[in-house]
Amino acid sequence: MSLNGGEFTKVSETRGAGTSTESKFYEMIIPLSQNGVYDFRLKQIDLDGSFNYSNVINFENGVVRNFNLGQNYPNPFNSSTVLNFDLPVPSEVTVTIFSIEGREIEKRELGLLESGNHLFRYEAENLVSGNYILRLNAGGFTASKKFTYLK
Numbered sequence: 001m002s003l004n005g006g007e008f009t010k011v012s013e014t015r016g017a018g019t020s021t022e023s024k025f026y027e028m029i030i031p032l033s034q035n036g037v038y039d040f041r042l043k044q045i046d047l048d049g050s051f052n053y054s055n056v057i058n059f060e061n062g063v064v065r066n067f068n069l070g071q072n073y074p075n076p077f078n079s080s081t082v083l084n085f086d087l088p089v090p091s092e093v094t095v096t097i098f099s100i101e102g103r104e105i106e107k108r109e110l111g112l113l114e115s116g117n118h119l120f121r122y123e124a125e126n127l128v129s130g131n132y133i134l135r136l137n138a139g140g141f142t143a144s145k146k147f148t149y150l151k
Contacts, residue, residue, distance in 0.1 A: 001030065002039040019047070035062030035116070064088045064116055069136045069143035072122070076148035083120045083134065090114050091139040095122070098133040100146075105132065113138075124149050 001011045012028045032038060038061060042054040068086040075081060083095065093110040105127070110120065122134075129151045135144045 005037075005039070008039070008041065016044075032061045036060075037063065062116060067138060067141035067143070069145060071145055072134065072147050076150045077124070078150050080121055080123045081147065083122055083136070085118050085120070085136055085138070085143075087113060087115050087118065087138055089139065091141070093118075094137040095120065096135045096137070097122075097127075098135065100131045100133065102133075127151075 002008045011030050014026050014028060016026075017024045038059045040057045040059065043051055044054070045051045064086045065088055066086065067088060070084040072081040072083045085093075087093070090112060093113050095108045095110060096104060097106040098104055108122075127149045129149055131146060131148050133144050134147055135142065
């Protein structure tokens with residue numbers, strides 16, 4: 001395994017089935033403690049000590065490439081809902097709730113958040129039942145989603 005283009009290091013070993021004409025399935029779970037791009041390759045060692053490496057396989061752990069606003073869940077909701085969004089770079093984040101007519105109901109400054117995946121629980125304390133628009137501003141990114149509140 002290699003993190004962000006560094007040197008390969010051994011992270012796991014699985015004993016093979018020996019000589020066999022049947023296909024075998026091997027599985028390993030490798031916990032990843034850091035976000036970044038991981039490169040993996042397998043080293044197959046034969047009984048005579050000779051070995052071969054597989055092609056390199058890339059895996060991105062926790063890497064966010066684009067701003068994104070997901071649909072809140074649950075929707076419709078009663079009392080609270082969870083908003084999920086992605087930030088590719090650290091950003092000042094603001095969540096604003098509008099009535100369906102476009103009147104601003106509430107604004108919450110979430111402050112400077114790190115890049116990555118984020119969850120925000122919205123508690124609907126001052127809303128009446130109806131449809132609303134949720135707008136996320138993060139840096140130069142703006143996105144909106146419609147949601148329904150049922151009291």
